[in-house]
Structures are given as C-alpha cells and as structure tokens.
Amino acid sequence: PCDNLHKLWPQLWMTYKPLRIMLLGKCGAGKSSSGNTILGRHVFKSDMKLGAVPIDAGKNFKDVPVAVIDTPGFFEKDRNNNLNVQEVLKSVTLQEDGPHAFVLVVPIARMTQEDQDTNALIETMFGPRVWHYTIVLFTHGDLLNESTINDVITESDDNLRNFIRKCGGGFHVFNNKNSQDQDQVTSFIAKIQTMMALNGGRCYGADLYPKEEKKIRERQISILTERANEISRKEKGLEEHYKGEELEKQRKAVVRKIETEARLAAEKETKRNSKIWKILGYILLIVGICLAVGLQSLWPIVVIVFSLLWIFSEELTSISEKIPRPHEKNKKNE
Numbered sequence: 001p002c003d004n005l006h007k008l009w010p011q012l013w014m015t016y017k018p019l020r021i022m023l024l025g026k027c028g029a030g031k032s033s034s035g036n037t038i039l040g041r042h043v044f045k046s047d048m049k050l051g052a053v054p055i056d057a058g059k060n061f062k063d064v065p066v067a068v069i070d071t072p073g074f075f076e077k078d079r080n081n082n083l084n085v086q087e088v089l090k091s092v093t094l095q096e097d098g099p100h101a102f103v104l105v106v107p108i109a110r111m112t113q114e115d116q117d118t119n120a121l122i123e124t125m126f127g128p129r130v131w132h133y134t135i136v137l138f139t140h141g142d143l144l145n146e147s148t149i150n151d152v153i154t155e156s157d158d159n160l161r162n163f164i165r166k167c168g169g170g171f172h173v174f175n176n177k178n179s180q181d182q183d184q185v186t187s188f189i190a191k192i193q194t195m196m197a198l199n200g201g202r203c204y205g206a207d208l209y210p211k212e213e214k215k216i217r218e219r220q221i222s223i224l225t226e227r228a229n230e231i232s233r234k235e236k237g238l239e240e241h242y243k244g245e246e247l248e249k250q251r252k253a254v255v256r257k258i259e260t261e262a263r264l265a266a267e268k269e270t271k272r273n274s275k276i277w278k279i280l281g282y283i284l285l286i287v288g289i290c291l292a293v294g295l296q297s298l299w300p301i302v303v304i305v306f307s308l309l310w311i312f313s314e315e316l317t318s319i320s321e322k323i324p325r326p327h328e329k330n331k332k333n334e
C-alpha cells in the first residue's frame with residue numbers, strides 16, 4: 001500500500017519507513033544482546049528456541065526510525081544444520097518489505113570452516129547479491145582490552161578478511177556488556193546508512209532472490225492471496241477471544257502458520273513443475289536422437305541441441321545470475 005508514498009510525500013515516507021535490520025548468526029553469537037544494545041532497552045530474550053518466530057521491535061534513533069528483527073540462531077552443535085539455517089532464512093517474510101541490512105553476528109574469534117558453510121547456505125538461499133546488504137558485527141568487544149578491532153582484523157587470516165571484503169557494510173564491533181554506550185550504536189547505524197546509499201536505498205527485496213527461490217515466493221504469495229478470506233475469518237475469530245497485545249501475538253502466530261503452510265505447498269509445486277519440464281526435455285531429446293538415427297538430415301540435430309538447452313536451462317541461468325548486472329538500480333524497491 002505504501003509503494004507510491006515515497007514519490008507522493010517523500011517527507012512523510014522518510015518519517016515512517018524504518019530502517020529494517022535483521023540479525024543473523026549462530027546461537028549464542030550475541031544477536032539478542034546486540035538487538036538490545038541497538039534499541040537501548042531489553043526487548044529480546046536470550047533463550048529464543050529453534051522454531052520460535054523472529055521477533056521485531058523498533059525505536060527512533062536520533063531521528064532514524066530503526067526496526068530490529070531478531071532470529072533464532074543457526075545451531076552450532078547440530079551436524080545437520082542445513083535445515084536449521086533454511087528455517088531461519090525462510091522466515092524473512094514476504095508481505096513486509098525485506099530488510100535493508102543483514103547483520104551477521106559473530107563473537108570476536110576466527111572464522112571456522114563451519115562458518116563458511118553457513119555463509120554458503122546464506123548465499124544459496126538469498127543469491128550472491130546478499131553480501132551487498134550485509135555487515136559483519138563482532139560481539140564481545142569487552143575482550144579487546146588494549147587492542148582495537150582493526151588490530152584483530154589486521155592479524156586475522158585471509159579467509160576472514162576476504163569474506164568481510166565481500167560485505168557491503170564492512171565490519172563493526174559491539175560491547176554488549178556496556179549497552180549504555182550508545183556511541184557504538186551511532187557509528188553502527190552510520191555504517192548501515194552508508195551501505196544503504198551504495199545499494200541505492202533499496203531493501204533486500206524479492207527481485208534479488210535466486211530464480212528458484214523467487215518462483216517459490218511468487219507461488220507462495222499467490223497461495224496466500226487465494227487464502228485471504230480464510231485468513232481474515234480466522235483473524236475475526238481471534239478478535240472475539242483476545243485483546244491488545246495477546247491478540248497481536250495470536251494474530252502473528254496464525255499468519256506465520258499459514259505462511260509456512262503456503263511455503264511448503266509452493267516448494268512442492270515448484271519442484272514438481274521443474275521435474276515435469278525436465279522429463280519433457282528428455283522426451284524431446286530421445287525423439288531427436290531417434291530422428292537423427294532414422295533420417296540423414298540436419299534438423300534432428302537442431303532438436304537435440306534445443307532439448308539439451310531446455311534440460312540444462314536452470315544450470316545456465318544460475319550461472320548467469322552470478323554475473324553482476326549494472327541495471328539493478330532501475331527496479332523499484334525501497
């Protein structure tokens with residue numbers, strides 16, 4: 001509904017569009033504590049369990065409205081953390097606009113192999129352009145003592161520095177034990193605003209997702225649109241039983257549940273559809289080969305080439321997605 005607001009009343013839009021920050025990282029990295037430091041009050045609890053929905057909260061930070069979204073962490077101990085990371089990543093909802101900044105929270109320490117796997121997963125899910133929207137936030141700044149975070153980065157290994165180089169927002173450090181120190185927040189917000197400027201002020205929207213993920217999300221949205229009546233009926237039902245904050249909590253839970261169901265259905269359909277297309281491609285290939293054996297002419301070769309392109313079209317487009325495009329700016333998305 002606010003799509004055109006920024007064009008009509010830029011002043012109003014600037015006042016009400018908050019800077020959306022999403023905290024990502026492993027359990028115990030310090031996401032919730034960092035969220036509290038940013039907001040300057042104790043909002044996020046430390047024991048968010050897997051499966052818990054992300055919580056968001058906002059405040060005005062020196063005239064900049066800031067909304068922080070905390071997420072349950074990626075499991076450190078779980079061997080099979082694939083699923084886990086994806087659960088968190090999927091919870092970046094679609095009705096609301098995407099975040100302006102992903103904050104990858106890491107306690108001051110070296111990056112391990114496992115971290116690189118997690119980063120690879122983030123990239124698979126969001127596409128390679130996700131790093132333009134990412135800032136690395138080191139926590140436990142109190143451990144630094146005499147040295148600075150720059151010293152630590154200077155002495156760190158190549159892997160870590162190469163990774164940070166990819167991130168549009170660079171890095172920052174928080175001492176969450178001293179959350180009253182709001183100077184650390186001021187410079188953090190400034191870094192995010194610089195990164196936003198480089199991204200043309202846009203948030204991480206659906207147009208930046210990899211092709212497969214985009215398809216799934218589009219289908220999910222259409223399923224949700226189909227179920228709009230059912231959703232509003234359920235909301236009305238809740239209004240009869242709950243009030244105030246509890247109503248809002250229940251409402252969010254219901255929406256989240258329906259979103260998850262729609263996501264699963266969309267995933268299933270998209271996978272099935274791409275399987276059907278592949279099978280059709282193979283049938284065409286077989287026909288082409290049969291024709292080539294039977295006929296001594298050129299056009300069965302054309303059929304074979306065409307069917308091969310068909311079968312491998314997904315692989316080809318995913319390669320082309322890795323190539324940065326210069327026209328991104330023209331797309332609308334704030």
Ligand SMILES: Nc1nc2c(ncn2[C@@H]2O[C@H](COP(=O)(O)OP(=O)(O)O)[C@@H](O)[C@H]2O)c(=O)[nH]1
Binds near residue numbers: 031
């Ligand atoms: N000393 C110190 N402890 C921190 C800092 N940030 C987080 N912690 C502690 O690390 C633990 C995990 O933090 P939490 O915010 O719950 O991590 P989350 O799982 O990523 O949300 C808590 O006991 C925090 O008090 C920090 O900057 N310094």
Ligand SMILES: [Mg+2]
Binds near residue numbers: 071073
């Ligand atoms: Mg937490």
